[in-house]
Amino acid sequence: MKRWLKIMVCLLACGQGLAEAEPLPDPPPDHWYSKIVDIEFVRPYSVLPRRDDAVLIDARDAETRFAAGHIPGAINLPAKRFDELAPRLLPSDKNKLIIFYCDGIECKLSHMAADDTEDLGYTNIRVYAAGFPEWFRLGNVVVVGVRHLKAMFAAGEIGMVFDVRDKATAYDHGHLPSAISLPAGQFERQAAAMLPADKTTPLLIYCDEADAHLSHAVARKAADQGYRRVMVLDGGYPAWRRNALKSPTGGEGAE
8 A cells, every 4th residue: 555545544544533633632741832723724815816914834854755645735844944935934024823733742843932932022923732643633735845746656556536627728838647537516416426436545735836826626526525635735836847857867757
């Protein structure tokens, strides 16, 4: 069984079904930030394009972890590079809502980053303590980077790929390997016939928009239909194309 699906099977085997949020420790650990939020608080901010009234921050340290999967709308501010990156990535408005998350309830990074942000005078900070593991386990849409996606292709971890751009003006001029044309405007009419019957099949959806807002909208519709492993390509087809141009083995689709 492929690694992507092994993750899902392991989570289910541990008795944490897809419909249940993760229970938080009570009382919370001493190192936790004082203002903790749950997944329902985070959902309205997990959108593309990003909202202007809040900043969702992934505090995990490795860029590869962010690229392997992150919550839509999040930016990466590694906690251990906080002093270096915070001046550039934190908002100028110190009253703006900032939500941190990392790798789950055992992860300290989001709490560290929240404390450091508060020390800088920010007043509206929250931590989603259950973090990315819960987000993934509950079947929400995730965003993946090009390099990680290429590794998933090589490992056979992508079930189906859908190109939601216009077929004549975009798809026919180049697309990802094995991609099927499913224009966003035709999703409601064609989805039943084109999406797989097995709703645990990993799906990748991409578009031409740098902020991936069109593919994210379609991905949310697929998730609303019960598909539990829906991915959006960070940066869309332009990001894939740039990577392909850098490497002769970039895996470009039909031209």
